[in-house]
Amino acid sequence: xxxxxxxxxxxxxxxxxxxxxxxxxxxxxxxxxxxxxxxxxxxxxxxxxxxxxxxxxxxxxxxxxxxxxxxxxxxxxxxxxxxxxxxxxxxxxxxxxxxxxxxxxxxxxxxxxxxxxxxxxxxxxxxxxxxxxxxxxxxxxxxxxxxxxxxxxxxxxxxxxxxxxxxxxxxxxxxxxxxxxxxxxxxxxxxxxxxxxxxxxxxxxxxxxxxxxxxxxxxxxxxxxxxxxxxxxxxxxxxxxxxxxxxxxxxxxxxxxxxxxxxxxxxxxxxxxxxxxxxxxxxxxxxxxxxxxxxxxxxxxxxxxxxxxxxxxxxxxxxxxxxxxxxxxxxxxxxxxxxxxxxxxxxxxxxxxxxxxxxxxxxxxxxxxxxxxxxxxxxxx
Amino acid sequence: xxxxxxxxxxxxxxxxxxxxxxxxxxxxxxxxxxxxxxxxxxxxxxxxxxxxxxxxxxxxxxxxxxxxxxxxxxxxxxxxxxxxxxxxxxxxxxxxxxxxxxxxxxxxxxxxxxxxxxxxxxxxxxxxxxxxxxxxxxxxxxxxxxxxxxxxxxxxxxxxxxxxxxxxxxxxxxxxxxxxxxxxxxxxxxxxxxxxxxxxxxxxxxxxxxxxxxxxxxxxxxxxxxxxxxxxxxxxxxxxxxxxxxxxxxxxxxxxxxxxxxxxxxxxxxxxxxxxxxxxxxxxxxxxxxxxxxxxxxxxxxxxxxxxxxxxxxxxxxxxxxxxxxxxxxxxxxxxxxxxxxxxxxxxxxxxxxxxxxxxxxxxxxxxxxxxxxxxxxxxx
Numbered sequence: 001x002x003x004x005x006x007x008x009x010x011x012x013x014x015x016x017x018x019x020x021x022x023x024x025x026x027x028x029x030x031x032x033x034x035x036x037x038x039x040x041x042x043x044x045x046x047x048x049x050x051x052x053x054x055x056x057x058x059x060x061x062x063x064x065x066x067x068x069x070x071x072x073x074x075x076x077x078x079x080x081x082x083x084x085x086x087x088x089x090x091x092x093x094x095x096x097x098x099x100x101x102x103x104x105x106x107x108x109x110x111x112x113x114x115x116x117x118x119x120x121x122x123x124x125x126x127x128x129x130x131x132x133x134x135x136x137x138x139x140x141x142x143x144x145x146x147x148x149x150x151x152x153x154x155x156x157x158x159x160x161x162x163x164x165x166x167x168x169x170x171x172x173x174x175x176x177x178x179x180x181x182x183x184x185x186x187x188x189x190x191x192x193x194x195x196x197x198x199x200x201x202x203x204x205x206x207x208x209x210x211x212x213x214x215x216x217x218x219x220x221x222x223x224x225x226x227x228x229x230x231x232x233x234x235x236x237x238x239x240x241x242x243x244x245x246x247x248x249x250x251x252x253x254x255x256x257x258x259x260x261x262x263x264x265x266x267x268x269x270x271x272x273x274x275x276x277x278x279x280x281x282x283x284x285x286x287x288x289x290x291x292x293x294x295x296x297x298x299x300x301x302x303x304x305x306x307x308x309x310x311x312x313x314x315x316x317x318x319x320x321x322x323x324x325x326x327x328x329x330x331x332x333x334x335x336x337x338x339x340x341x342x343x344x345x346x347x348x349x350x351x352x353x354x355x356x357x358x359x360x361x362x363x364x365x366x367x368x369x370x371x372x373x374x375x376x377x378x379x380x381x
Numbered sequence: 382x383x384x385x386x387x388x389x390x391x392x393x394x395x396x397x398x399x400x401x402x403x404x405x406x407x408x409x410x411x412x413x414x415x416x417x418x419x420x421x422x423x424x425x426x427x428x429x430x431x432x433x434x435x436x437x438x439x440x441x442x443x444x445x446x447x448x449x450x451x452x453x454x455x456x457x458x459x460x461x462x463x464x465x466x467x468x469x470x471x472x473x474x475x476x477x478x479x480x481x482x483x484x485x486x487x488x489x490x491x492x493x494x495x496x497x498x499x500x501x502x503x504x505x506x507x508x509x510x511x512x513x514x515x516x517x518x519x520x521x522x523x524x525x526x527x528x529x530x531x532x533x534x535x536x537x538x539x540x541x542x543x544x545x546x547x548x549x550x551x552x553x554x555x556x557x558x559x560x561x562x563x564x565x566x567x568x569x570x571x572x573x574x575x576x577x578x579x580x581x582x583x584x585x586x587x588x589x590x591x592x593x594x595x596x597x598x599x600x601x602x603x604x605x606x607x608x609x610x611x612x613x614x615x616x617x618x619x620x621x622x623x624x625x626x627x628x629x630x631x632x633x634x635x636x637x638x639x640x641x642x643x644x645x646x647x648x649x650x651x652x653x654x655x656x657x658x659x660x661x662x663x664x665x666x667x668x669x670x671x672x673x674x675x676x677x678x679x680x681x682x683x684x685x686x687x688x689x690x691x692x693x694x695x696x697x698x699x700x701x702x703x704x705x706x707x708x709x710x711x712x713x714x715x716x717x718x719x720x721x722x723x724x725x726x727x728x729x730x731x732x733x734x735x736x737x738x739x740x741x742x743x744x745x746x747x748x749x750x751x752x753x754x755x756x757x758x759x760x761x762x
Contacts, residue, residue: 005401005622016623017398020386020571022701054573055436058618059598066596089597184619190401192435192573192621214595215447216470217440237439238565240573241386242397243624320403 001350002322003134003295004162005184005191006338008246012189015249016242023239031248032227032239038251042164042187042259043179043197045171049220050197051227052183052247054240057161060180060194062090063218064157065128067198067206068178071095073125076117076154078109080140081133082325083159091128094214099124105327106297108290109140111148118152126155126177132163134185135325137297137334138286139167143174150175155202161185164195165254166266166294166338177202183243186266186294188339189250192243250339266293269342272377273335276351279373280358280365285332294342296335297328301363306330309357317353347374382731383703384515384676385543386565386572387719389627393570396630397623404620412629413608413620419632423545423568423640424560424578426552430601431578432608433628434561435621438542441561441575443471444599445538446509448579448587449559452476454506457498457535459490461521462514463706464540472509475595480505486514486708487678489671490521492529499533507536507558513544515566516706518678518715519667520548524555531556536583542566545576546635547647547675547719558583564624567647567675569720570631573624631720647674650723653758654716657732660754661739661746666713675723677716678709682744687711690738698734728755 001007021028039050053060065087069075073096077087080103091098101117103109109129118124127149131142142158149156155177163169166186171179177199184191198206198220206213206220213219217237226236254262270293274284277298285297300306306323310333313319324332335350351370359365382388402409420431434441446468450456454477458468461484472479480502482494490510499505508530512523523539530537536558544550547567552560558580565572579587579601587594587601594600598618607617635643651674655665658679666678681687687704691714694700705713716731732751740746 002403005403005619008401013398013400013623017394019394020389020565022383022386023572025695025701055440055598056618056621059436059440062596062598086597093593093595093597182619184401190621190623191404191619192624212474214474215443216467216474217436217443237437238386238563238572240437240571240621240624242394242571242627243573243621246623314406320406 001336001341001346002320003334003336004182004338006188006336007341008188008190009253009340011253012246012249016190016246018242018245020241023241024235028241029233031244035244035248035251036227038248038255039195039197042195042251042254043171044169044173045197047171047197047199048229049203049224051223051229052244053194053196053218054237055194056192057180057182057194059218060182060196061086061159062215063196063220064178064180065090065094066213066215066218067220068126068155068157068202069094069096070209070211074099074121074123076101076114076121076124076127078103078114078129080107080109080136080138081105081130082135083130083133087128106136106138106285108138109145111141111144114145115148118148118154122152124154126157128157130159131169132160132167132292132295134162134295136285136328137292137295138290139292142176146175155205162292162295165259165262167292168263171197183247183250186339187250187254188341189247190243192240193247266337266342268381269293269337269344269347270296271381272374273337273347273350275377276347276370276374280355280370285328294336294338296337297332298335300331300333301358304358304361304363309361312357313353319350319353344378382717382722382727383701384715384717385563385719387569387717388722389569389571390634390721392634393627393630397571397627399623399626401622404622405616409622410614412625416625416629416632417608419629419636420576420578423576423632423635424552425550425554426578428552428578428580429610430584430605432604432610433625434575434577434599435618436575437573438561438563438575439467440599441563441577442467442540443596444577444601445559445561446471446475447594447596447599448601449507449536449538449583450475450477451590451592455480455502455504457482457495457502457505457508459484459495459510461488461490461517461519462486462511463516464511464514468509487517487519487666489519490526492522492525495526496529499529499535503533505535507538509538511540512550513541513548513673513676515543515676517666517709518673518676519671520673523557527556536586543673543676546640546643548673549644552578564628564631567720568631568635569722570628571624573621574628647718647723649762650674650718650725650728651677652762653725653755654718654728654731656758657728657751657755661736661751666709675717675719677718678713679716681712681714682739685739685742685744690742693738694734700731700734725759
């Protein structure tokens with residue numbers, strides 16, 4: 001129950017360990033086609049260029065920047081946590097200039113500040129921001145931000161690593177041009193793969209670049225050939241066969257449950273966890289309307305030893321929760337309720353373990369109160 | 382039995398599907414340290430910067446070039462198959478110039494041509510070549526080529542994707558500066574990970590670059606922090622936890638067998654396969670001293686329909702063999718005997734299936750002759 005990788009369903013682990021077949025085997029290629037259409041469903045898009053990049057989310061981020069940005073470009077980057085800073089690194093390593101929109105950590109990106117920046121930089125090529133900041137648990141208004149980007153003639157690049165399948169995300173309806181995610185968060189698949197999707201506008205940009213993409217491995221002009229998006233299928237690299245079995249199974253399970261039902265489940269389990277935490281006197285970093293149900297960042301109670309609590313939870317309760325990052329290191333815990341880990345059993349187990357550990361550490365905790373509050377929330381919904 | 386991914390031992394598949402834990406979990410970090418030292422054994426090196434890149438071999442290749450090469454550099458690239466061409470792409474996308482040493486496909490790299498080129502380009506920063514060309518089955522004299530590189534003041538960058546654990550490879554003794562491999566060949570692990578190793582000389586170059594590495598994801602200055610090579614461990618990206626379980630198990634199995642014993646096993650099974658194929662009248666693309674035991678490229682008998690034979694082998698015998706690439710497409714088959722697939726059962730099954738399919742296609746084959754020849758070879762050794 002950290003910030004990811006999340007728990008993995010036995011069906012997905014079982015699919016993972018099927019015998020490896022060739023990356024050009026007809027059976028494998030048929031599965032690749034299914035993965036593409038299942039990803040389109042998860043992203044709510046008809047984009048033909050919707051595929052899993054054969055590397056972790058950081059490489060998915062990089063694939064968006066190196067394909068869409070050229071040397072000399074200007075990119076507006078919003079930062080309200082760790083990952084906006086990583087976007088800046090990507091922009092600058094493409095030989096482009098990053099114009100930063102700084103937001104306080106733990107707050108959503110401010111659309112007014114973004115619009116002011118778009119106005120001040122009419123030559124910007126793209127607007128980049130994080131939908132769901134894993135470092136703070138704050139959600140930004142992606143629909144509004146993408147509308148602004150379009151209005152000012154920018155491509156939008158959206159980090160959906162933690163949002164995909166956990167909260168509402170509608171790539172086509174919201175007009176997102178490039179989006180990347182990870183498999184190890186609300187899809188509850190093994191880490192190491194990054195689903196991405198590019199709009200037709202973005203794909204046109206990729207196909208009509210002035211310079212070659214600086215990464216051969218991530219060059220979508222080549223990768224889309226292997227994934228059979230437009231034209232004859234051609235070998236590019238050896239796909240991670242087994243992790244793709246697992247991704248296929250995780251996406252089939254998402255389709256079985258239904259995407260909106262998955263969003264609702266994440267919300268419901270979050271509400272129960274929040275009720276329990278608040279009953280313990282623990283409060284959230286993020287204001288209520290912007291809280292991510294799948295990533296609960298909470299203030300560590302005063303006088304409590306951060307590392308000792310997390311270590312006891314891990315050793316005695318086999319339970320991982322996440323540490324704070326950056327300015328919140330030592331001040332915040334991040335409790336994940338992602339994918340398969342977003343279920344009643346985990347909510348109650350986390351609350352009871354945390355109660356026990358905090359009580360043992362001398363915090364003023366009435367044991368059982370948190371679990372009771374969570375159960376009331378479960379019963380009421 | 383194609384050119385990889387190879388068959389995977391049940392122990393490795395079983396390790397793969399263990400429950401996923403956090404990428405900063407103490408148990409996982411302990412396993413990372415074991416992986417590093419097991420990889421040092423496999424590469425025969427003491428290089429501290431010996432780690433698995435969290436992406437396929439193509440990304441391992443890219444990690445060597447983007448870390449060691451800077452814009453304006455000159456790199457001598459030897460090409461005797463597909464992968465030298467990919468190296469050239471990498472060099473050029475780093476903003477550097479590639480000086481090509483062209484060799485006929487199916488032959489080893491010619492050390493004299495390399496020395497002439499080194500002499501003609503005293504300002505070259507690196508010499509890059511492929512140890513074991515997967516596209517043709519030819520091995521090059523890596524020791525001699527690395528000695529030449531050092532003699533002329535160049536770093537050496539070596540593609541060992543197909544050689545690692547299959548034929549002799551001694552990174553320290555041969556003076557290799559940067560080497561990358563894949564997990565899906567003679568290690569018989571799942572595809573998607575790329576072991577790399579950098580000498581101290583190469584690591585010094587990486588730490589003292591004039592420009593930032595153009596890939597954030599592959600920047601070894603950051604990656605080595607996550608892998609705990611020099612200094613405090615810091616989060617970089619989420620490692621592919623489960624494939625690393627599998628890699629750990631595959632490396633443990635390699636250590637159990639012994640590296641030299643693994644090389645010998647590959648050689649022995651190759652000799653038996655070769656005896657059988659030659660008894661069928663099938664001859665090799667590569668001259669005997671340069672043949673890779675793990676990748677047997679053979680001429681398709683005249684009048685035989687390449688695609689039909691491979692398709693029948695796959696459908697009726699559940700057996701994959703590889704097609705030819707480039708100028709050898711339709712003219713050559715590539716039969717892999719890699720890792721767990723390099724065993725007597727596979728040799729005999731491949732020969733009997735091929736005999737049956739070729740005989741059915743009207744080729745002048747005496748059924749049973751090939752298997753008998755292979756068995757004689759097994760008995761004599």
